[in-house]
Amino acid sequence: MGRLTRLLAAMAIVVLGVTACGSSTTSSGQIGGTVHVLGTWSGAEKDSFDAVMKPFTDQTGVKISFEATRDLGPILQTKIAAGNPPDITAAPGIGTLIQLARAGKVVALDDKLDMSQLNANYGADWINLGKVDGKLVTLYAWAALKGLVWYDPKAFQAKGYQVPKTWDDLMALQTRIKSDGGKPWCVAMENQAASGWPGTDWVKEIVLSQSGPTVYDKWWQGKQKWTSSEIKQAWTTWGSILGPGDSNVYGGSQYMIATTFGDGGQGLFSSPPKCYMFNQGSFITSFFDGYTPKPVAGTDYAVFPLPDVNSSNAGAHVLAGDAFVMTKDTPQARAMLKYLATAQAQDIWVKRGGGKIAINKQVSLSDYPDPISKSLAQVVVDTKIGRYDAGDLMPSDMQSAYWSAALKFAQNQSQLDSILADLDKKQVTAYASP
Amino acid sequence: MSTPLTGLPTLQVDWQTLLTVNLPALMLVVIGVPLVLAAYIVGADILVRRLPKRSQVSVRPWVWVGPAIVIVGVILVYPMFGTIFRSLFDRHGSTFVGLGNFTRLLTDGGILIVLRNNLLWLLLYPGLVLIFGLLLAVLADRVPYEKPVKSLIFMPLAISFVAMAIIWQFMYYYRPPDVAQTGTLNAIVVNLFHGQPQTWVQDTRYNNFALIFIGVWGATGFAMVILSAALKGIPGELLEAARVDGANELTVFRRIILPLMMPTIVVVGTTMVIFALKAFDVVYVMTAGNYNTDILARRMYAELYSAGNNANASTLAVILLLAVVPVLIFNLRQFRAVESRR
Numbered sequence: 001m002g003r004l005t006r007l008l009a010a011m012a013i014v015v016l017g018v019t020a021c022g023s024s025t026t027s028s029g030q031i032g033g034t035v036h037v038l039g040t041w042s043g044a045e046k047d048s049f050d051a052v053m054k055p056f057t058d059q060t061g062v063k064i065s066f067e068a069t070r071d072l073g074p075i076l077q078t079k080i081a082a083g084n085p086p087d088i089t090a091a092p093g094i095g096t097l098i099q100l101a102r103a104g105k106v107v108a109l110d111d112k113l114d115m116s117q118l119n120a121n122y123g124a125d126w127i128n129l130g131k132v133d134g135k136l137v138t139l140y141a142w143a144a145l146k147g148l149v150w151y152d153p154k155a156f157q158a159k160g161y162q163v164p165k166t167w168d169d170l171m172a173l174q175t176r177i178k179s180d181g182g183k184p185w186c187v188a189m190e191n192q193a194a195s196g197w198p199g200t201d202w203v204k205e206i207v208l209s210q211s212g213p214t215v216y217d218k219w220w221q222g223k224q225k226w227t228s229s230e231i232k233q234a235w236t237t238w239g240s241i242l243g244p245g246d247s248n249v250y251g252g253s254q255y256m257i258a259t260t261f262g263d264g265g266q267g268l269f270s271s272p273p274k275c276y277m278f279n280q281g282s283f284i285t286s287f288f289d290g291y292t293p294k295p296v297a298g299t300d301y302a303v304f305p306l307p308d309v310n311s312s313n314a315g316a317h318v319l320a321g322d323a324f325v326m327t328k329d330t331p332q333a334r335a336m337l338k339y340l341a342t343a344q345a346q347d348i349w350v351k352r353g354g355g356k357i358a359i360n361k362q363v364s365l366s367d368y369p370d371p372i373s374k375s376l377a378q379v380v381v382d383t384k385i386g387r388y389d390a391g392d393l394m395p396s397d398m399q400s401a402y403w404s405a406a407l408k409f410a411q412n413q414s415q416l417d418s419i420l421a422d423l424d425k426k427q428v429t430a431y432a433s434p
Numbered sequence: 435m436s437t438p439l440t441g442l443p444t445l446q447v448d449w450q451t452l453l454t455v456n457l458p459a460l461m462l463v464v465i466g467v468p469l470v471l472a473a474y475i476v477g478a479d480i481l482v483r484r485l486p487k488r489s490q491v492s493v494r495p496w497v498w499v500g501p502a503i504v505i506v507g508v509i510l511v512y513p514m515f516g517t518i519f520r521s522l523f524d525r526h527g528s529t530f531v532g533l534g535n536f537t538r539l540l541t542d543g544g545i546l547i548v549l550r551n552n553l554l555w556l557l558l559y560p561g562l563v564l565i566f567g568l569l570l571a572v573l574a575d576r577v578p579y580e581k582p583v584k585s586l587i588f589m590p591l592a593i594s595f596v597a598m599a600i601i602w603q604f605m606y607y608y609r610p611p612d613v614a615q616t617g618t619l620n621a622i623v624v625n626l627f628h629g630q631p632q633t634w635v636q637d638t639r640y641n642n643f644a645l646i647f648i649g650v651w652g653a654t655g656f657a658m659v660i661l662s663a664a665l666k667g668i669p670g671e672l673l674e675a676a677r678v679d680g681a682n683e684l685t686v687f688r689r690i691i692l693p694l695m696m697p698t699i700v701v702v703g704t705t706m707v708i709f710a711l712k713a714f715d716v717v718y719v720m721t722a723g724n725y726n727t728d729i730l731a732r733r734m735y736a737e738l739y740s741a742g743n744n745a746n747a748s749t750l751a752v753i754l755l756l757a758v759v760p761v762l763i764f765n766l767r768q769f770r771a772v773e774s775r776r
Contacts, residue, residue: 195722257725258607274612397741
């Protein structure tokens with residue numbers, strides 16, 4: 001009995017000590033408290049987020065409680081339905097967020113942020129991207145550039161290959177690599193429940209560059225049929241990259257569908273190279289860093305943007321980025337969003353690498369850690385037609401049908417017509433209001 | 435904030451909520467629920483005793499089973515009819531469409547593959563688990579190192595289906611023929627049998643079997659342990675007597691061991707059938723229903739959460755229900771037959 005009393009007393013002291021320490025932050029004039037954040041990051045991406053948030057916690061005393069899930073849409077919807085939403089949600093796919101915003105489940109930010117400052121620091125495109133029905137609901141803290149072709153400059157030099165400037169150059173380079181006995185491309189589309197998305201990246205990049213932003217917007221808005229000539233043409237153009245029977249791709253369709261997207265670049269660095277080019281977004285460098293031996297940016301790999309398919313849409317690029325929304329209005333959540341929009345926060349993100357590009361114009365190009373990320377930031381600055389990832393803008397069941405379609409197409413290109421007809425059927429139901 | 439606690443996870447206790455909300459709620463559950471039940475039973479029994487002797491006999495069982503019926507009604511029967519009701523309306527829940535959802539879903543080409551896959555799970559999963567479990571139980575019974583063998587085979591049961599799927603991704607991992615295979619299965623195929631590496635998870639010829647096998651691997655230990663316990667319960671004299679009478683080992687197994695173990699086999703089989711119908715995690719993690727591996731539970735999840743389509747999700751739930759009913763009836767009959775034989 002004496003033992004138990006002592007144990008309880010010891011526990012009481014510990015607990016009191018902890019609460020006392022917790023209350024000391026509020027007494028020193030800071031905001032204090034906690035922000036509950038729901039997101040998808042783990043590993044290096046989560047470490048970067050922690051690094052970005054550290055000065056914020058130091059300045060305001062607001063702690064970050066982060067919950068990670070790869071299945072964000074359903075988890076978020078369940079939490080909202082249960083009346084227990086997170087304060088802030090950081091989502092890579094914003095189709096779900098648009099639907100939630102229309103249903104009034106997301107807090108409008110127009111009167112929560114300092115809009116004049118945001119207008120001064122952000123390009124109009126990035127603010128408009130966050131608007132649903134005229135209200136600002138999502139905030140972007142960094143951008144990633146899609147449609148980038150990664151290659152090994154040493155391998156290019158050894159064979160005398162030139163970086164293609166036009167689409168025709170790219171087609172010619174493909175033919176030349178094949179006649180030299182090599183494989184032009186590595187493509188890897190496996191990502192568990194989200195398998196197929198790297199293939200859809202190809203299609204959306206081609207749609208934007210080939211048919212322009214009007215068709216692109218109508219397409220993700222569900223007003224452009226998948227069987228229409230423009231969208232079908234984009235798929236067949238991707239087919240000309242893959243080659244008949246996927247003959248342009250290392251390992252053929254089996255390798256494409258069974259290989260995890262992050263491992264897809266390994267073929268570039270083997271000797272002799274298994275493939276010469278790999279199309280993936282700017283974030284892929286954080287996966288390159290995990291390869292053994294670790295390839296060095298600049299010497300082992302370099303990058304060029306996918307050439308314009310149609311010169312009338314020159315400078316068109318598909319962009320992506322995590323969207324932050326306020327799912328519960330608290331002073332801590334407002335403070336966090338304000339902080340994320342600052343150059344201070346985005347500078348940390350940019351300096352840690354991982355292909356993240358700042359949206360705040362105050363972040364200078366000299367802050368990028370290596371020549372590659374600097375050149376990518378320059379591409380973003382030079383972007384003439386910038387569009388957000390179409391798949392991420394579609395309703396989530398349209399998006400998953402699109403992912404599956406890319407897998408089917410890679411397995412058998414001759415099925416294209418029936419694949420597109422199925423997507424048309426899905427389009428009819430997916431865009432009907434829930 | 436540089437306290438000695440820096441670096442440790444900070445423990446934040448919300449005393450107000452704990453004392454005013456959580457604690458009373460806990461008290462209510464721990465003390466209140468048994469109290470109410472006790473009061474119900476005592477009170478009802480007093481009332482029943484006032485009835486004439488003859489009707490007491492017919493009323494009392496209903497009094498005792500009443501709370502269970504109410505609970506099952508609220509959490510099982512009511513949602514079931516709610517689901518059936520919803521399956522007859524459109525996705526907004528406003529327009530009555532009769533069986534329209536069913537005809538639309540069943541004529542959609544995709545659903546037939548889903549139903550076929552569910553049938554595969556329903557047949558192969560319980561079947562293989564029982565066969566392997568029985569085989570291991572009987573064989574392990576005859577070796578001196580029974581305990582370590584059983585422990586090893588039982589171990590996967592401690593792993594969640596999601597973790598199992600992740601582990602088996604490494605087993606099934608595919609790399610092209612011109613590089614070293616890192617996936618266990620393909621390494622065996624290539625190095626031992628000099629075959630071509632296979633995409634076990636993606637190839638529609640055998641990927642369903644690959645997925646089902648993961649589930650079988652996870653549940654065999656469970657079946658083995660229960661069946662082994664039943665096997666040990668069979669009196670040794672009985673087997674001895676049969677052998678003295680000249681029965682060979684196969685006859686002993688077929689005529690004595692198997693009939694005596696039948697009740698246990700039925701119990702394990704029923705559990706596995708339920709597991710097979712609940713199957714979701716392995717398919718969700720490994721293929722997300724791609725490559726013709728979709729099953730009803732995953733499709734239902736996709737319709738409910740990803741498409742936000744209550745009508746389709748309810749319709750799939752009803753189809754699943756209709757598929758379960760014959761199995762349940764069969765199982766109940768089997769169970770009763772075994773009981774009456776005792």
